[in-house]
Amino acid sequence: MSGASISVQGLAHRYGRAAAALTVLDRLDIEVDGGGYVAITGASGAGKSTLLSVLGGLDAPQRGTVVIDENDLHDLSRNGLADYRRDTVGFVFQHFGLLDTLTAAENIELACSLDGMRPRARRSRARELLEAVGLLERRDHRPTALSGGERQRVAIARALANRPRLVLADEPTGNLDDGSTERVIELLESLPADHACTLVLVTHDRRLAARAQQRYELRGGRLHPSTKVTTEHATAIGDPEEPDAVA
Amino acid sequence: MRWRDAIGLAAKGLRRRPGRAVLTILAVALASALLTALLTIAGTAETRVLNELAKGGPLAGIKVAAASPDPGQVDQDDARPGPPKDLDQAALDRIRALADVREVVPIVATRMLVVAPGTEKDGRPRQPYTDDVVGVDITRASMLPVTLVAGQLPEPTSLVEVAVTEGYLQRVGVNKPDAATVLGTQLELASIQGLRVTDDHVVPRGQWAKVEIVGVVAQEAGAGQILAPVEQVNRSLAWTKAGVTDDSSIPVPTSTYSGLFVVAEGIDNVGKVRQEITAVGYATSAPENLLASVQRYLKVVEIVLTSIGAIALVVAALGISNAMLAAVRERTREIGVMKAIGGRDRDIRRIFLVEAGVLGFVGGVLGAITGWLIARAVGGVVNGYLNEQGLASIQLALPVPVLLVTVIGATVLALLAGTLPAMRAARLPARDAVGAV
Ligand SMILES: Nc1ncnc2c1ncn2[C@@H]1O[C@H](COP(=O)(O)OP(=O)(O)OP(=O)(O)O)[C@@H](O)[C@H]1O
Numbered sequence: 001m002s003g004a005s006i007s008v009q010g011l012a013h014r015y016g017r018a019a020a021a022l023t024v025l026d027r028l029d030i031e032v033d034g035g036g037y038v039a040i041t042g043a044s045g046a047g048k049s050t051l052l053s054v055l056g057g058l059d060a061p062q063r064g065t066v067v068i069d070e071n072d073l074h075d076l077s078r079n080g081l082a083d084y085r086r087d088t089v090g091f092v093f094q095h096f097g098l099l100d101t102l103t104a105a106e107n108i109e110l111a112c113s114l115d116g117m118r119p120r121a122r123r124s125r126a127r128e129l130l131e132a133v134g135l136l137e138r139r140d141h142r143p144t145a146l147s148g149g150e151r152q153r154v155a156i157a158r159a160l161a162n163r164p165r166l167v168l169a170d171e172p173t174g175n176l177d178d179g180s181t182e183r184v185i186e187l188l189e190s191l192p193a194d195h196a197c198t199l200v201l202v203t204h205d206r207r208l209a210a211r212a213q214q215r216y217e218l219r220g221g222r223l224h225p226s227t228k229v230t231t232e233h234a235t236a237i238g239d240p241e242e243p244d245a246v247a
Numbered sequence: 248m249r250w251r252d253a254i255g256l257a258a259k260g261l262r263r264r265p266g267r268a269v270l271t272i273l274a275v276a277l278a279s280a281l282l283t284a285l286l287t288i289a290g291t292a293e294t295r296v297l298n299e300l301a302k303g304g305p306l307a308g309i310k311v312a313a314a315s316p317d318p319g320q321v322d323q324d325d326a327r328p329g330p331p332k333d334l335d336q337a338a339l340d341r342i343r344a345l346a347d348v349r350e351v352v353p354i355v356a357t358r359m360l361v362v363a364p365g366t367e368k369d370g371r372p373r374q375p376y377t378d379d380v381v382g383v384d385i386t387r388a389s390m391l392p393v394t395l396v397a398g399q400l401p402e403p404t405s406l407v408e409v410a411v412t413e414g415y416l417q418r419v420g421v422n423k424p425d426a427a428t429v430l431g432t433q434l435e436l437a438s439i440q441g442l443r444v445t446d447d448h449v450v451p452r453g454q455w456a457k458v459e460i461v462g463v464v465a466q467e468a469g470a471g472q473i474l475a476p477v478e479q480v481n482r483s484l485a486w487t488k489a490g491v492t493d494d495s496s497i498p499v500p501t502s503t504y505s506g507l508f509v510v511a512e513g514i515d516n517v518g519k520v521r522q523e524i525t526a527v528g529y530a531t532s533a534p535e536n537l538l539a540s541v542q543r544y545l546k547v548v549e550i551v552l553t554s555i556g557a558i559a560l561v562v563a564a565l566g567i568s569n570a571m572l573a574a575v576r577e578r579t580r581e582i583g584v585m586k587a588i589g590g591r592d593r594d595i596r597r598i599f600l601v602e603a604g605v606l607g608f609v610g611g612v613l614g615a616i617t618g619w620l621i622a623r624a625v626g627g628v629v630n631g632y633l634n635e636q637g638l639a640s641i642q643l644a645l646p647v648p649v650l651l652v653t654v655i656g657a658t659v660l661a662l663l664a665g666t667l668p669a670m671r672a673a674r675l676p677a678r679d680a681v682g683a684v
């Protein structure tokens with residue numbers, strides 16, 4: 001099993017109605033093969049989060065088709081979208097989105113319990129994932145006791161709880177310093193290979209975007225392949241093999 | 248998500264983010280405590296007070312006089328008796344055999360000469376006077392309308408101890424609060440026997456005895472001011488009957504018993520037993536109407552107290568609603584995140600509903616315990632007062648049904664209160680998880 005393929009055609013999304021309507025996505029197309037790694041950049045307010053929310057089934061597509069593997073999101077009901085999110089998608093947020101009242105392990109177990117997993121299976125799954133992100137010894141700590149980078153690694157572990165085939169990360173390093181950013185990005189980049197999923201990364205940071213297989217800039221409601229990444233930028237963090245490659 | 252998981256989640260939330268939850272729980276606990284305390288106290292008043300008093304006779308008790316019933320009076324609490332009629336062993340046995348009669352305590356009385364100790368106000372020695380001495384089986388005094396005011400009851404077998412009534416206090420000029428001052432003083436009592444001197448001349452002669460006053464009582468067992476163990480009275484009667492019995496100057500009772508005190512099988516049977524005794528042919532009196540109105544008043548008190556408690560609980564439930572609505576607003580992003588990681592609407596609804604239920608349950612349990620303690624404290628104060636008044640103290644039973652009603656009531660109300668916030672949480676758009684910074 002590999003990552004989910006994405007096929008979006010003519011996607012439009014607007015907020016509000018009539019005169020006050022704000023068109024954020026406008027006839028947007030994108031094709032991603034299963035197991036792909038896509039980076040999306042764009043100015044603030046360009047609609048990146050909106051796009052992710054549609055891809056992830058948090059918002060129903062208003063116009064156009066969004067097909068993830070065989071699932072046409074248009075056809076899904078409210079509950080159907082919830083099932084799709086639980087079974088297929090893993091989200092990583094800029095604000096981490098961990099529950100402060102739960103420990104690292106319990107946060108992961110919560111995701112498992114939404115899937116109806118039994119307590120014992122949940123515990124071993126949480127252990128396994130925390131071990132994979134290198135935080136097993138912090139499993140009983142609550143998010144407030146963890147650094148930003150550690151929280152984001154817990155959040156990534158949680159996103160993987162239900163073995164998603166599509167991971168959507170919205171500015172996952174937006175609140176992190178350089179060192180943490182590097183660890184988190186390495187972890188995310190390992191997902192397509194290690195966990196058989198497709199990765200869509202939204203970031204402001206062009207140096208990070210440069211490391212993706214496919215790179216787009218969201219502008220005017222559409223995705224434009226972005227090529228203007230200089231070697232200098234790309235190598236500032238990490239060591240991408242093909243800094244100037246065109247998607 | 249399973250219910251069990253939702254409960255675990257709510258419990259962790261409460262434990263690790265006490266703040267507002269504690270205040271909400273306190274409100275519920277306070278209301279539940281009020282409800283428990285009021286229900287317990289009202290319930291105790293309703294059942295215990297009546298039963299407790301009834302056990303002591305007065306309330307479930309029926310006085311049977313050595314007289315025929317007056318047909319026009321049978322429905323009155325204090326029926327005026329008809330013409331005198333002997334109350335003998337056979338009558339006692341018949342009454343004892345009636346259905347729903349728990350106990351029959353015979354009462355005897357004898358007329359004696361009494362000399363009180365001390366002197367009159369003007370210094371002269373006190374003059375003897377005649378009075379009825381009422382004899383009862385002291386071991387069964389708790390069933391009789393006899394209440395101790397000071398001191399103690401005479402030893403059941405004693406021939407030298409008596410108790411006196413407040414009427415006696417009045418006679419010797421002692422105020423009720425000073426009742427204890429007559430304790431330990433000695434009375435001289437004389438049994439009267441008629442001695443025939445000539446064919447038409449009978450003179451009384453007395454057999455004197457000294458007795459000690461050991462207690463002051465309020466009693467309605469018989470008409471006299473002195474209460475003595477039955478054996479004392481029987482001996483006196485025997486002495487009287489051994490003399491001339493057919494002379495009008497000598498008070499010889501024709502009835503074996505001066506009265507009976509019949510305890511019915513529970514307060515509800517008082518009316519029935521009274522009718523049966525009337526059928527046997529004796530006049531009765533019982534505080535039936537008084538009892539009914541006391542019961543009615545207690546019922547009203549119970550309803551009022553319960554409503555106050557229930558209103559408090561509803562107010563507390565509104566507090567839960569309010570706190571939960573605020574929590575939903577505060578946790579919009581958390582809800583969005585839970586949806587993003589796969590929570591269905593019903594999972595979210597369940598989580599918030601369970602959280603409200605847990606608040607109600609915990610508050611209800613704490614409140615029930617506290618309420619029981621409050622009721623006990625109140626009971627203690629009431630008992631202190633009762634003891635001071637020389638009345639039997641009340642036993643509070645652990646009111647398991649009341650505690651259950653409180654806990655279940657608090658939980659159910661909390662669930663109702665949590666419904667709206669839970670629905671609102673469930674309808675929140677999941678999108679909010681991604682959009683917010
Ligand atoms: N619920 C909403 N109602 C109305 N307008 C909205 C709503 N959500 C987003 N918008 C608007 O849609 C536009 C795109 O929002 P979006 O969050 O997708 O941008 P973004 O590219 O993620 O920006 P950022 O980089 O700041 O996160 C913004 O102008 C925003 O104000």
Ligand SMILES: [Mg+2]
Pocket residue numbers: 048049050170681682
């Ligand atoms: Mg955004």
